[in-house]
Amino acid sequence: MSAPSSESAAYADVVARIARAAQAAGRDPADVTLVAVSKQQPWEAVAPVLAAGQRVFGENRVQEAMTRWEGRSDGLELRLIGPLQTNKAREAVAFFDVVETLDREKLARVLAEEVQRQGRRPRLYVQVNTGEEPQKAGVVPAEADAFVAACRASYGLEPEGLMCIPPADEPPGPHFALLREIARRHGLAKLSMGMSADFETAIRFGATSVRVGSAVFGARD
Numbered sequence: 507m508s509a510p511s512s513e514s515a516a517y518a519d520v521v522a523r524i525a526r527a528a529q530a531a532g533r534d535p536a537d538v539t540l541v542a543v544s545k546q547q548p549w550e551a552v553a554p555v556l557a558a559g560q561r562v563f564g565e566n567r568v569q570e571a572m573t574r575w576e577g578r579s580d581g582l583e584l585r586l587i588g589p590l591q592t593n594k595a596r597e598a599v600a601f602f603d604v605v606e607t608l609d610r611e612k613l614a615r616v617l618a619e620e621v622q623r624q625g626r627r628p629r630l631y632v633q634v635n636t637g638e639e640p641q642k643a644g645v646v647p648a649e650a651d652a653f654v655a656a657c658r659a660s661y662g663l664e665p666e667g668l669m670c671i672p673p674a675d676e677p678p679g680p681h682f683a684l685l686r687e688i689a690r691r692h693g694l695a696k697l698s699m700g701m702s703a704d705f706e707t708a709i710r711f712g713a714t715s716v717r718v719g720s721a722v723f724g725a726r727d
């Protein structure tokens with residue numbers, strides 16, 4: 507069949523919605539990066555989106571990402587958006603362009619060591635647990651200021667932004683606003699916030715990247 511795949515149609519729709527949300531907020535659509543979250547998707551779902559020109563992909567597991575993307579170098583930007591264990595930090599620094607889940611001092615220390623050792627410096631985001639949910643990763647808001655300061659002063663790491671995943675059962679707006687406020691205090695320019703269900707809201711609150719999985723690729727297995 508020569509008809510476009512359902513994935514590439516859904517992808518085009520998400521790209522258009524991002525542009526409309528940015529324009530509605532008086533922002534330049536080029537200032538909002540779509541991170542296509544390909545975790546747990548079969549390659550048949552990912553390939554048409556890659557073919558349509560998408561170059562920034564998010565994965566939540568180091569090993570799964572390496573298996574999928576190893577050896578592909580066509581201008582890709584790969585982002586780790588899932589929790590990172592310190593024993594995977596070496597591979598993560600070697601492999602990812604961006605790590606969005608820096609959330610504790612031990613991890614900051616190990617990442618800093620790997621950056622030194624490998625001479626490779628992935629861009630970093632500090633994950634903030636804005637809803638203070640016990641099951642979720644991220645520094646709680648009350649500790650975010652000290653943590654960002656420690657990343658800079660103790661570990662020589664300069665995060666480029668903040669990331670959050672608001673509670674599923676609350677309106678996300680106040681969480682996005684809180685993340686933006688913490689970032690502003692620290693002069694952090696980038697905000698990774700918004701997923702399939704709420705990326706337009708996130709753009710209204712200043713997201714510079716949105717992490718969209720199921721709206722692009724369909725439901726995960």
Ligand SMILES: *Cc1c(COP(=O)(O)O)cnc(C)c1O
Nearest residue numbers: 543566587701702717718719720
């Ligand atoms: C899975 C995941 C996403 C994408 O979620 P969708 O609802 O499928 O868009 C975004 N961010 C993180 C951190 C994720 O783990």
